[in-house]
Amino acid sequence: MNPRPSIPRSLLLVSFLSACGGGASVKADTEPPRFFEGFPRGTLQEMPGVGASVYAEASFQRRHAETLGLDLTEKGLLPIQLQIGLRGREQESAPVRLDPDQMDMRFYLPDGTVLPSVWADVAAKLTGNDRLRDKVRRQSLEPGVLPKYENASNALFVYFQLPKKAVVEDQVLTLQSGKYGQAVDVSKGLLTFNVMFENKLKQFYVGVGR
Amino acid sequence: MRRVHALLLVGLAAGAASCASTDLTGKNRKLLEQAVTALEQGELAKTVALRDDLLASTEADAGAYRLQRFGAAYLAAEAHLRASFAGAWLREPETGTRLRLGAGGGDDTSPTAHMVAAARQISYGMDLAPSGVSEKALAEQLPASLAELGVENAKLGLSMGLLTVYSRLGFESKVSRILEQNAGMLDLASCQRLMDAARLPDELRPRVTYLVFRHQRELDERMAYRFAVRTLFPAAGGTAGVERAEREALQQWIVGESSYVFTCPLDGVKADPTTPICSTDLKTHLLDFVASKRE
Numbered sequence: 001m002n003p004r005p006s007i008p009r010s011l012l013l014v015s016f017l018s019a020c021g022g023g024a025s026v027k028a029d030t031e032p033p034r035f036f037e038g039f040p041r042g043t044l045q046e047m048p049g050v051g052a053s054v055y056a057e058a059s060f061q062r063r064h065a066e067t068l069g070l071d072l073t074e075k076g077l078l079p080i081q082l083q084i085g086l087r088g089r090e091q092e093s094a095p096v097r098l099d100p101d102q103m104d105m106r107f108y109l110p111d112g113t114v115l116p117s118v119w120a121d122v123a124a125k126l127t128g129n130d131r132l133r134d135k136v137r138r139q140s141l142e143p144g145v146l147p148k149y150e151n152a153s154n155a156l157f158v159y160f161q162l163p164k165k166a167v168v169e170d171q172v173l174t175l176q177s178g179k180y181g182q183a184v185d186v187s188k189g190l191l192t193f194n195v196m197f198e199n200k201l202k203q204f205y206v207g208v209g210r
Numbered sequence: 211m212r213r214v215h216a217l218l219l220v221g222l223a224a225g226a227a228s229c230a231s232t233d234l235t236g237k238n239r240k241l242l243e244q245a246v247t248a249l250e251q252g253e254l255a256k257t258v259a260l261r262d263d264l265l266a267s268t269e270a271d272a273g274a275y276r277l278q279r280f281g282a283a284y285l286a287a288e289a290h291l292r293a294s295f296a297g298a299w300l301r302e303p304e305t306g307t308r309l310r311l312g313a314g315g316g317d318d319t320s321p322t323a324h325m326v327a328a329a330r331q332i333s334y335g336m337d338l339a340p341s342g343v344s345e346k347a348l349a350e351q352l353p354a355s356l357a358e359l360g361v362e363n364a365k366l367g368l369s370m371g372l373l374t375v376y377s378r379l380g381f382e383s384k385v386s387r388i389l390e391q392n393a394g395m396l397d398l399a400s401c402q403r404l405m406d407a408a409r410l411p412d413e414l415r416p417r418v419t420y421l422v423f424r425h426q427r428e429l430d431e432r433m434a435y436r437f438a439v440r441t442l443f444p445a446a447g448g449t450a451g452v453e454r455a456e457r458e459a460l461q462q463w464i465v466g467e468s469s470y471v472f473t474c475p476l477d478g479v480k481a482d483p484t485t486p487i488c489s490t491d492l493k494t495h496l497l498d499f500v501a502s503k504r505e
Contacts, residue, residue, distance in 0.1 A: 028262040029334075030269055036333030036372070040381050106303065112290070112327030114320055116303035180262050188333075190326050190379070205379045 032110065032172060032185035039190050039207025044087065047096055047197050052088035054096060054195050055149050058208045060186045062170050068157065069135050073168035075126040078115060078160040080107060080191060080208060082141055085149030096197040098143040105193040107160040107208075110184040111177045115160035123159045146195070158191075234271075235351060238264055238278040243353045245285045254289040255299045261286035261331075276340050277351050277361075283334035284356070284364045288411060290328035291371045294321040294378075295413040295450050325375045332368045332375075339365050359409055367408035374417040374451065389425045396422060396429075398436040398497075402445070412447030419444075420452050423460065431468050432501045438464055439496040443486035470501040 042057045059081050065071040072079050086096060105117040120140030124133040141156035162168075166175040171186045189208050194201040245260040261282040268275040293299065298319035339361055348357040356364070369388065376384040395401045401422060405415055423437035438460045441452055449457060461483040464472060472481040474488040481499050488494040 026266045027269060028265040033330060033333035033337045035336035036329050039329075039376075039379065040384065043380070045380070108323055108326040110326060110330040112300040112320070112323040112330075114300070114302050114323050178259060178262055180266050184330070188330065190322070192322065205381070207381075 026180050027174075027183065028177075028180035029182045029184075031183050032188065036188060038185075038188040038209065039205070041207045041209035043204065043206040045195075045202065045204055046088075047195070047202065050096060050197050052086045052096065054084065054146065054204065055087050056082060056084040056204060056206045057155070058082045058191045058206045059155065060171055060189075060208050062168075064157070068139055069132040070127055072123060072126065072159065073162065073166075075123075076162050076164075076166075077118065077123055077126065078107065078162050078168070078173075078186065079123070079157045080160065081155035082158050082191070082206075083149075083152055083155040084141075085147050085152035087149050095145065096195055097145045098141075098193070099196045100143040102196055102201055103143060103193045105158060105191070108190040108192070109173065109175070109186070110188040111175075111182050113163060113175065113177060113184075115162065118159045118161050120157075120159065123157075234268060234275065235278070238268065238275060239351060239353065242278060242281050242285070242356065245282065246353045246355055249285055249289055249292075252292075252297060254293045254297050257289035258286045258331075261289075276338055277343055277347060280335055280338035280340060280361070280364075281352050281356050283331050283338055284368065287328050287331035287335055287368055287371055290324045290331055291374065292411055292413055294324035294328065294375075298324055300324055300327065322379070325378060328371060329375050332372050335368045336365065363407045363409070366404060367410055370405065370408060370410050370418055371414065373421060374414050377417060377421050378451075385421055386425065389422065396426060397433065398422075398440060401437075402440075412444065413451055415447065415451075416441050416444050416449045417451035420456060420460070427463070431470050435464065435468065435470065435472055435499075435501065436497055439481075439483070439486075442483055443496070469504050471504045472496070472499040472501055475500050 041059060042055065044053050044055045046053045060078070061067070061081055064079050064081075068079065084098075107115040107117070109115065120137055120142070123140065124136040127133050127136055136157075139157050141158050146152075162173075163175050166173055168186070172183050173186050174181055174183050176182075187208055191206050191208055193204050195204055196202075241260050241264045245257045245264075248254075248256040248260065264275075264282040265279060268279060272279060298321055300320045300323035302318045302320045302323070304318065341361070343361055345357075348360065351357075359367075369392070373385060373388050376382075376388070389395060392404075394404055395418070398419075401419065405418065410418065419437045419441040423434050423441055426434035426437060442449065442457060442460055452460075464481055464483045473479060474481075474491065474494050475498065476494055477488065477490050479488055479490045481496050482489045483496070486496055488496075488499075
């Protein structure tokens with residue numbers, strides 16, 4: 001069982017303020033639940049007829065600013081690290097790839113809110129300076145033919161558009177969901193995308209650890 | 211600054227405590243009754259909204275209303291699980307290709323979003339589930355139908371719901387683990403009793419029996435057959451929770467892949483998995499067919 005995530009101080013204040021049920025910022029859930037450990041963060045999926053499987057691992061690093069040079073959640077983006085590659089006998093020649101027009105990447109927050117992905121260029125532009133722009137581009141996952149998993153670069157970033165007014169502290173994201181605020185644990189979310197092989201698409205699900 | 215913070219917190223805590231002193235039990239029970247009615251009438255989004263109302267109004271004194279908060283989470287979990295089959299209201303963004311579960315035909319509703327949301331409500335339910343609740347407390351705090359269900363059966367239903375979520379998203383290792391921990395589910399009669407006790411919605415039952423079939427296929431083929439038949443021909447409702455390819459695979463297994471042949475005890479006709487009864491005598495159910503080793 002994962003340890004209970006710490007509750008952001010701002011959220012505690014808001015919950016006290018809204019304790020009597022007034023105001024638009026009332027929270028229905030002031031902290032994420034604990035029982036559910038999240039979806040498995042590593043997923044292996046066989047590609048029928050290809051002789052190789054795709055393996056992917058995803059995570060949300062609350063200290064991603066140390067790698068990217070800035071906290072992108074403050075710019076309205078949720079960065080998720082993804083390491084993906086091929087395993088199996090035919091991995092050298094298996095033509096499995098992430099097609100930029102077909103991969104349809106998205107992130108499901110635990111409350112069911114679906115975040116669309118945005119291109120690395122969008123994230124890079126948000127940095128506002130050339131040095132960080134280059135850094136973000138270098139650390140971003142590029143679509144294309146998948147390498148052997150052992151040769152895959154360290155986990156690289158993909159980006160998702162956060163809802164308006166969403167705030168991320170540690171791995172807890174607070175957002176308006178219906179008429180109430182909700183606190184959701186990003187690490188209990190679900191990443192999905194399509195991989196392409198032999199002109200067929202296969203949907204991939206992977207949980208997001210910490 | 212720190213002192214100002216502390217004073218603010220003390221003041222707010224006092225305020226919260228004073229407004230928490232109002233007994234909300236009766237009001238919450240009415241909310242839960244409305245949520246039960248909404249669920250029965252298929253108003254799934256309303257069920258979840260009522261759960262949010264209850265949780266928001268009791269947040270300041272959550273411990274005092276634990277059983278009612280549990281009831282609300284249970285109902286919301288069921289609403290999301292059912293919405294993942296039909297009646298979805300959560301939506302996908304308007305971008306990208308359409309390879310997602312249930313997507314297509316211009317419909318941007320998202321079964322996947324409902325499965326993820328169901329996992330969260332199941333987790334709230336499991337966190338909140340109280341133990342040793344008296345009959346009196348159940349009757350006073352919960353609507354009659356939830357009180358009759360009881361906490362343990364509701365938890366069982368939540369576990370089964372999580373099983374279906376894991377399975378539909380392809381997390382097979384999690385499925386196996388849950389089944390291994392619930393030996394009572396591996397026999398068809400006992401599994402049906404458990405599903406009845408948990409009042410598992412009809413939409414979810416074929417998925418559960420299908421998963422047990424796959425588990426038992428490697429361990430006990432004769433029992434696997436019974437689960438295969440029950441999946442193809444549920445006691446009630448349709449087979450929406452099982453994909454067409456999965457149903458075809460079940461039929462194929464019965465006809466040719468199992469190491470057993472299943473025949474009618476009255477006339478010896480082999481099982482035809484496209485119809486629930488013997489194709490010759492038109493009365494013997496496939497569940498009553500007998501197994502013999504395939505030669």
